[in-house]
Amino acid sequence: MAGVNKVILLGNLGSDPEVRTLPSGGKVVTFSIATSESYNNKNGERVEQTEWHRIELWDNLANIAEQYLKKGDTAYVEGRIRSEKWTDKDGIERTTVKIRGNALQLVGGRRGDAAADSGGQSYSSGSSSSNNYAPKSAPVPTPPPVEMAGGDDDLPF
Template sequence: MAANVNRVVLVGNLTRDPELRHTPSGTPVCSLRIAVNSRRKDETGQWVDKPNYFSITVWGQQGENCAQYLSKGRPVAIDGRLDWREWETQDGAKREAVEVVAETVQFLGSRGDGEGGSSYVPAGAGGAAADADFPSPASDDDIPF
């Protein structure tokens, strides 16, 4: 009997600042957008990076930590699952989206150079992340996109 597997692991850079909101019941939910490059040869035979963009949803305390400590350009590692959603807009149009629901988010980079160190924030982490020494965000001048 085959088992179903829905697992996604991505490492990339945030393309915009995190957006934190709350459900009507008060649960925090953070939206991230990351770019992950794929290397391939172009028509001239040169290797080039092609960016792929992913929407990430981070729930609870982990989402609050992402909103507080992450910013555009920061490298992150995401471990989660794919989730397919559909909804209807106010004008009646049907919409669909596939997003990654993060189970863990690892903050990559270090103060100063944006690479090297990391800070792991598991799903449901309480106040431990608030006491951690997270790297400062990279400036917009350091972002290659």
């Protein structure tokens, strides 16, 4: 049976990323992203609803998040939903839902950064590339306008 487990989030960080280094040397970063939507209820009042999403990034993406993300920053995250079951100290079974990110885009750059207007950088977790810190795609230059000889009079319509 086939299925798709893909999540796309664009939101603001609710806190600085929390970094953990594993005994194996790997790194994992967790943080929360808030997404909001507004609507008018049946009484005509404007209502804003905020959802909090727990994000988990591993290895190279964890390094990027640790270095560049801070509370309040806007980030675009792609990943998949992961649920973990665990038992708390009182013996009650609990479930935590996380988003395990496999792509991260820094939206708007860092505060005080001259490159803040560049639109951000994109990163993805890939095991085949030796340099996962490079942006996914380079900016595409805009071609110069083309002047038509004879102006609009030569158009057939």
